[in-house]
Amino acid sequence: MSAMETKLELRAELCEEILREYLPQADPCADTLVQAVAYSLLSGGKRLRPVIMETTGRMYGGREALRRPFMAALEMIHSYSLVHDDLPCMDDDEYRRGRKTTHIVYGEGMAVLAGDALLNAAAETALTAFDEAGSASENAAVIRAMRLLMKNAGLSGMIGGQCADLEAEDRPGEVDARTLYYIHKHKTACMIESAFQIGAILAGAPEQDIRALGRIAECTGVAFQIRDDILDVTGDTAELGKTVGSDARDGKTTYVTMHGLDKAMRDTEALSEEAMTLLDSLTGVCDREEQAFLRALVESLVQRTH
Amino acid sequence: MSAMETKLELRAELCEEILREYLPQADPCADTLVQAVAYSLLSGGKRLRPVIMETTGRMYGGREALRRPFMAALEMIHSYSLVHDDLPCMDDDEYRRGRKTTHIVYGEGMAVLAGDALLNAAAETALTAFDEAGSASENAAVIRAMRLLMKNAGLSGMIGGQCADLEAEDRPGEVDARTLYYIHKHKTACMIESAFQIGAILAGAPEQDIRALGRIAECTGVAFQIRDDILDVTGDTAELGKTVGSDARDGKTTYVTMHGLDKAMRDTEALSEEAMTLLDSLTGVCDREEQAFLRALVESLVQRTH
Incomplete structure (x- = not known):
């Protein structure tokens, strides 16, 4: 295990x-629902989004007390999106990470409510950060972070991406390059953007760094998704944990079926390089060790083999 | 039509x-989802919750600009709860107010997303009130209103009530008086509480009035629900728009099956009287006309015949 992985x-x-x-x-x-929510939220997983938020927060010397509610809130939103995504009327998945999905254990109605409860709890949790804000500028930072969190989760963010994805599945022939990029960006990169930017916003990072982190998040999120499409063609079934070539057989439009494997690989390479260059150009960083960790983490995400 | 109704x-x-x-x-x-959201939200209805918020806001001389985002947000939350409630895995309703429900028109997956999008949009919309806040005290009022809105919509509020209701339907014999009150209070009265209190909070009403409005909301919401159970027994099928006696035939535990018709009628009377007495005791009201309108509105809700 590398130092980064540890x-x-x-x-x-x-x-x-x-x-x-x-x-x-x-x-x-409401005890059953509390249990369904806990089952959905405490299901393991890499906790990538709050880990990134913690890291950009530390990079700029932010206070942990202000950041903790947002770390929890971001993961609650991610978790609710998985619970609803797994429903029979969406992706219809019975297992996730080797565990039965929420609707299999608690029933569909309870799973709908558990997702709703998690999204609602995310907003409630993030709002508790106002209790920790000790100055007008921290108060303003919490408001800004709160608005970014909800925007990136909503119709202009993740939910918008899910809608486009759901429609693309129904008519794979009609998906154009712009729509495919829209799905990758909104379904995945928007929540990654919240992770990158909110830690920095709460820490009072310089505006140009906050902007750069937004673009780093987009490059990372989109490259991560293209990488997923590449692995479906080139990956090792055992290492990947799913059948190689399943997207193509399902008639799904992916970055590879649309642009070819060569361009897909060139594009992840370019996105990865752009992210690295931007990461090295940040001006307000006060903890270089955290910056190095973030660099290694981003690298592992865009170059992953499983 | 009475002056109140006009x-x-x-x-x-x-x-x-x-x-x-x-x-x-x-x-x-994401255009399909935008359409599904608009279809769900602009579906008519009495808009009772934002109307109450507008009224308590005016009663205390609150600024409309601060209140408008919260009025929209509260109705968005109400609307999302109906969209998810109508899903096949919940109440499985094909019609609401004579129109096809969202999942019938747009499909189940899109209806799940439309509900999610509405809850998320509610938070985003309420957050825009910070743009309107012109002082530290207005800023604090927006934070407080925001927290109340989300708390009353979540696990400690409406969603908690929906969970208990969903479970009660599966095992009607096991519902006790406390659970039935919990369902009535949380599924309905909590959102009514947001309507009553947020208008007053944003207007800077005295604390004791905000507390009284909370209790008025509870009395109104619970009495409204008991009234619903009474009408299922005594109502006129034509006037009611649904079959009289359907709850009893479905084996559903209602306030009437549990406590008897006499006690149900006495209790709504007592709750109604308590609400009226409290409404007359408010100390900080600066618009008596609005207070009289609210009184007439509450009266019509707890004494409704359809």
Whole structure:
């Protein structure tokens, strides 16, 4: 295990701890739902989004107390999107990471409510950051972070991407290059953008760095998705944990079926290089070790083999 | 039509206008979802919740610009809860107010996303109130209103009530009096509480009035629900628009099957009287006409015959 991977694991454990701290509670009358929410949220996973937020926050010397509610909130949004995505009327998945999905364990109705409860809890949790804000500028940063979080999760962000993806599945022949990029960017990169930018915003990072982090997030998120399409063609079935070539057989339009394998590989390379160059150009960083960790993490995401 | 009903209709039109103003937009790639959201939100209805918020806001001389985003947000939350409630895995309704439900028109997957998008848009919309806040105290009021809005919509509020209701339907014999009250209070009264209190909070009403409005909301919401159970037994099928006695035939536990018709009628009477007494005791009201309108509106809700 590399030093980056060790640090990533340690940091994921911190995220687990934070998620347990902010786990929604309710009256015993709603106990089943509280359980369904806990089952959905505490399901393992790499906790990539809050780990990135923690890292950009530390890079700029931000206060942990202000950041923790947003780390929990971002993962709650990610978790709700998976619960609803797994529903029979969406992707219809019975397993995720080797565990039964929420609707298999608690029923479809309860899974719809668990997703709703997680999205709602995300907003409630992020709002508690106002209790931690100790100055007018921190207060303003919380408002800005809150607005970015919800925008990137909503119709102009993740949910918009999910809509386009759902429609693309119904008519694969009609998907054009712009729509495919829209799906990759909105379904994945928008939430990554929240992870990169909110840590920096709460820490009072310079505006030009916040902008650069936004573009780094887009490059990382889109490259990650293209990489997914590439692995479906070139990957090792055992290492990947899913059948190679399944996208093509499902008639799904991917970056590779649309642009060819060569261009897909060239484009991830270019996106990866752009992200690295931007990461090295940040001006307000006060913790170089964190910056190096983020660099290694981004590299592993865009060059992953499984 | 009474003066109250005329004013109610006029005010509902104002709410329609506000909803149209805050209607979520997105990229053309997510156009189907934008349409599904508009179809769900602009579906008529009495707009009771934003009308109440407008009224308590005016009662205390609050600024409309601060209130409008919250009026839209509250109705978006109400609307999303109906879209998800109508899904086949929940109440499985094909029609609502004489129109096909969202999942019938746009499909189940799109209806799940439309509900998610509306809840997310509610948070985004309410957050725009920070742009309107012109002082530290208005800023603090927006934070407080935002937290109340999300709390009353979530696991400690409406979603908690929906969970208990969903479970009660599966095992009607096991529902006790406390659970039934919990369902009535959380599924309905919590959102009514947001309507009553947020208008007053944003207007800077005295604390004791905000507290009283919370209790008025609880009395109104619970009495409204008990009234619903009474009408299922005593109502006129034609006037009611649904078959009288359907709850009892479905084996559903209602306030009437649990406590008997006499106690149900006495209890709505007592709740109604408590609400009226509290409404008359408010200390910080600066617009008596609005107070009288609210009184007439509450009366019509708890004494409704259809």
